[in-house]
Amino acid sequence: MKSILRNDLYVISQLIHNNEKILDVGCGNGVLLDYLSKKKSADCRGIEIKQLGVNQCVKKGLSVIQGDANFDLEDYPNNAFSTVILSQTIQAMIYPDIVIKNLIRIGKRAIISFPNFAYWKVRKDFLFSGLMPKNKILPYDWYNTPNIHLCSIQDFKIFCRTNDINILRLICLNEKGIEMKNNFLSNLIAYQVLFCVSKKGK
Amino acid sequence: MKVKKAYETLKLKDPVKLDSGKYINLCEIAYKTFGKLNKNKSNAILVCHALSGDQYCTGINPITNKKGWWNILIGPGKVIDTNIFFVICCNVLGGCMGSTGPSSINPKTQKPYGLMFPVITISDMVRVQEKLVSSLGIKKLFAVIGGSMGGMQVLEWATKFNKKINAAIPIATSYRHSAQNIAFHEIGRQAIMADLSWNKGNYYKNKTNPKGGLSVARMIAHITYLSETALQRKFGRNLQNSDFFSFNFDTDFQIESYLKHQGSSFVQRFDANSYLYITKAMDYFDLSVKKGGLPKVFKNTNVKFCFFTFTSDWLFPTSETKIIIKSLNSSNSMVSFVEVKTDKGHDAFLLDEPEFHATLRGFIEGQIIQQRI
Numbered sequence: 001m002k003s004i005l006r007n008d009l010y011v012i013s014q015l016i017h018n019n020e021k022i023l024d025v026g027c028g029n030g031v032l033l034d035y036l037s038k039k040k041s042a043d044c045r046g047i048e049i050k051q052l053g054v055n056q057c058v059k060k061g062l063s064v065i066q067g068d069a070n071f072d073l074e075d076y077p078n079n080a081f082s083t084v085i086l087s088q089t090i091q092a093m094i095y096p097d098i099v100i101k102n103l104i105r106i107g108k109r110a111i112i113s114f115p116n117f118a119y120w121k122v123r124k125d126f127l128f129s130g131l132m133p134k135n136k137i138l139p140y141d142w143y144n145t146p147n148i149h150l151c152s153i154q155d156f157k158i159f160c161r162t163n164d165i166n167i168l169r170l171i172c173l174n175e176k177g178i179e180m181k182n183n184f185l186s187n188l189i190a191y192q193v194l195f196c197v198s199k200k201g202k
Numbered sequence: 203m204k205v206k207k208a209y210e211t212l213k214l215k216d217p218v219k220l221d222s223g224k225y226i227n228l229c230e231i232a233y234k235t236f237g238k239l240n241k242n243k244s245n246a247i248l249v250c251h252a253l254s255g256d257q258y259c260t261g262i263n264p265i266t267n268k269k270g271w272w273n274i275l276i277g278p279g280k281v282i283d284t285n286i287f288f289v290i291c292c293n294v295l296g297g298c299m300g301s302t303g304p305s306s307i308n309p310k311t312q313k314p315y316g317l318m319f320p321v322i323t324i325s326d327m328v329r330v331q332e333k334l335v336s337s338l339g340i341k342k343l344f345a346v347i348g349g350s351m352g353g354m355q356v357l358e359w360a361t362k363f364n365k366k367i368n369a370a371i372p373i374a375t376s377y378r379h380s381a382q383n384i385a386f387h388e389i390g391r392q393a394i395m396a397d398l399s400w401n402k403g404n405y406y407k408n409k410t411n412p413k414g415g416l417s418v419a420r421m422i423a424h425i426t427y428l429s430e431t432a433l434q435r436k437f438g439r440n441l442q443n444s445d446f447f448s449f450n451f452d453t454d455f456q457i458e459s460y461l462k463h464q465g466s467s468f469v470q471r472f473d474a475n476s477y478l479y480i481t482k483a484m485d486y487f488d489l490s491v492k493k494g495g496l497p498k499v500f501k502n503t504n505v506k507f508c509f510f511t512f513t514s515d516w517l518f519p520t521s522e523t524k525i526i527i528k529s530l531n532s533s534n535s536m537v538s539f540v541e542v543k544t545d546k547g548h549d550a551f552l553l554d555e556p557e558f559h560a561t562l563r564g565f566i567e568g569q570i571i572q573q574r575i
Contacts (some may be wrong), residue, residue, distance in 0.1 A: 045536075051557055054540050058508060059564035061572045063536040065527060075528040 002144045005035055007177025008192055012111055013167070014086060015196060016040050020082040023047070023107060025069045026089040030057035037062070038111045045081070047072060070094045073102035081107040088137065088192075090114050092146040097163070109168060113194040116172075118152030136175070137192065153187040156195060169196035208420035209234050209257055209293075209300055212334050218295075224320035228309050231334050232300025233292035236276065237284035239338070240283035245575050246340045247282060248331065249291040250348030250355035253423070253480055254472060258300040259291040260284070265299070265471050273553055276417060281563045286575065287344065292329045292334055296480050301330075305406060305473045316474075317403035324351070324487045328358040332366070333516070339447075342366055344573060345566070349373035350518065351480070355488050358413050361489060366504045369569050373510040373564070374551040376522035378488035383517060386426050387481040390419030394474045403475050416474040417465030424464045429514035429547035432456065475480060496529040507537040508565040510552040510558055524544040538565060 005013060008031045017196050018020065020042045024033050027046030028153050029055070031181030036042040046064035057064035065072070069086070070093055086099070091114050093099045100181050102112035115137045116122075124132040132142040140147065151159075151168070173189035180190065209232045212391075217225040234257040239246060249259045249272065260276040262269060275487040276282040276289055293301035296319070304319040313316070333344060346359045346367050354376025360370040394400055396495045397415030405411060423435075441447075453459045507530060511520040520541050530537040543557045544550045550558070 045531075051540055051542070051561065054538065055561045055564045058538050058561060059568050061568035063450070063506065063538050063539060065531075065539040066541055067539070075524075075531055077532045080534065 005031060007115055010172055010195070011171060011173065011179060011194060012087060015111060016042060016065065016083060023081045023084045025086045027057060027064060028053050030060050030062045030064060033062050033069060034060045034082065057151065069099055073106060074098060076106040078105055081110060083107055084110045086110065086112045088113055091150045093149060096149045103198060104165065108199040109196055111194065111196050113192060116153050116190045116193050118154060119151040119191050120188050153190060153193050160197060164200040166198045166200050167195060167196055211300060212257065212337055215331060218330055220320055220326045222321055226302060226320065229302045229330060230294050231330055233290060233334060233367050234337040236260055236289040238286050239288040243340050244344060244573065245286060246288045246290060246343050248288055248335060248343050248346045249276065250346065250352035251291065251294065252352050253484065254468065257291045257293045271552060275559065280533055281566065290335065290338070292331060294323045294480065295330050296476060296483060298476040303473065303561050304403065304475035304479055314406040319479060322483050324354045324358050324483050325362065327483065328355050328362055332363055341366060344575065345369040345371055345569065348369040350375055350548065354484065357489060360503065360505050361499050364505050368573055369506045369508065371508050372513050374442055374512055374518045374548055376518050377526050379485050384485045385424060387485055389422050391478050391481060393418040394478060400474060411469060412517045413469040416472065416477060419477060420468040421461040421465045424461060426517045427547055427549040429516065429545055431514060431545040432547055466501040473570045495527065496531050500530050500535055501533045503535055506569065507535060509537065509539040511541045512544050513541060514545045515548040515550065517548040
């Protein structure tokens with residue numbers, strides 16, 4: 001079963017307990033939700049911006065709404081989900097701060113994954129070529145990229161500190177999407193990162 | 203040779219109590235079925251028609267000799283596959299295609315009801331539909347589907363009889379009729395009632411169906427079913443018969459000719475009083491005034507919802523459906539939703555919209571697996 005999930009999604013799936021209530025924001029073709037509902041008996045919902053994605057989700061029997069995380073999260077009541085997932089999307093949000101606050105309002109916890117912009121290869125490319133960095137998960141040119149709010153592990157930590165957000169887990173992934181040890185060098189050597197956060201006091 | 207009746211009829215023995223407090227005695231419901239009911243009666247889909255629709259949702263409509271109004275969607279191998287499903291479609295209460303309505307004979311007077319017919323609601327329509335479904339021995343419908351007023355009936359089913367349906371598919375609809383929608387209906391009704399041959403609803407004896415008024419009502423309504431872009435694309439300022447203006451009040455523009463055709467073909471098949479009653483039922487529809495408002499109405503429902511809207515539908519805009527979805531989300535319901543990009547306006551739900559059909563097909567396939575049909 002592991003093989004059908006992208007490595008970073010598999011890492012997320014390992015953080016989900018049985019019978020959880022999940023909202024996947026930007027759930028794409030529903031592969032993670034399908035996995036969670038079958039393997040973890042999770043009660044799953046999704047939001048997806050593309051109609052094709054919604055098609056593929058409803059075909060799997062999933063309940064998915066065509067919507068935009070920038071605007072439609074407001075509609076969900078507080079603590080409606082045990083976990084809200086936002087995978088590889090935060091950097092494309094218009095107001096990431098508002099989205100994150102909504103995620104931890106709607107869910108008891110939120111799992112947020114994104115590419116680490118302080119990864120050493122990104123730094124190296126920018127330093128030596130002087131061009132906007134590109135890689136497998138950041139494949140776009142400066143003028144057509146949807147990724148308008150890139151950040152590093154360090155940036156995100158500071159954001160959490162200043163916004164009263166608890167960091168419950170921090171998982172660093174290498175270029176293969178495999179979990180690596182988290183240490184003081186993470187901001188330099190992690191390719192992708194996965195934060196599990198909650199509102200302070202929850 | 204004996205001519206086979208085009209539809210079947212359920213005759214209700216008990217009087218039907220209406221929302222207004224009045225009763226209809228000897229109520230009849232005209233319906234058609236397509237496909238076969240399976241052994242455990244789990245494959246039935248109820249199709250609800252819109253304002254001017256009827257029970258002939260697929261196949262050939264014997265009145266117009268044209269294809270049924272949802273022929274594109276329902277049939278063998280189609281999105282609603284009659285090789286798999288048992289499709290039920292009935293004429294609404296108050297209609298004029300065989301179900302009891304203002305043109306039916308009032309058992310008390312042995313004359314057509316006319317305005318003696320009690321005012322009905324969407325909820326009343328659904329109440330008799332439920333009796334029809336029960337009479338067929340079906341305990342739980344696989345799905346209820348419908349667009350526009352049909353979608354209102356779907357939502358009513360989902361609140362009134364939520365234990366009796368697995369899935370609800372409301373399309374291009376709303377939880378209530380807006381002020382603008384009521385306004386357009388009222389113009390239509392006024393046009394009918396201003397027609398002298400309407401005669402306060404008493405026109406059956408002399409067979410003077412108020413064609414002028416009903417046709418204007420249909421023309422107005424038809425504009426609300428389209429979009430500005432679609433009208434412009436289809437007709438523009440094109441002239442009907444010549445390259446020159448006629449400088450009189452005959453038909454100059456193609457759009458005029460089109461609307462007149464819509465009006466005149468409609469009066470051939472539709473009863474003016476039915477139009478009054480059914481539009482009124484739509485105007486009265488508002489789920490949000492029920493106790494506790496919209497969020498309470500859907501609380502603890504196990505129904506799987508799949509909503510569809512169309513970007514250019516200004517009669518039932520997406521924003522209305524989003525209000526329902528918000529309520530369903532707050533009550534933890536299982537809801538899916540797609541807004542289909544099209545310039546064809548409200549009528550898009552009846553047309554060949556590949557994206558709409560693809561998502562609907564996906565939803566139904568997903569439900570087939572979940573329900574093990």
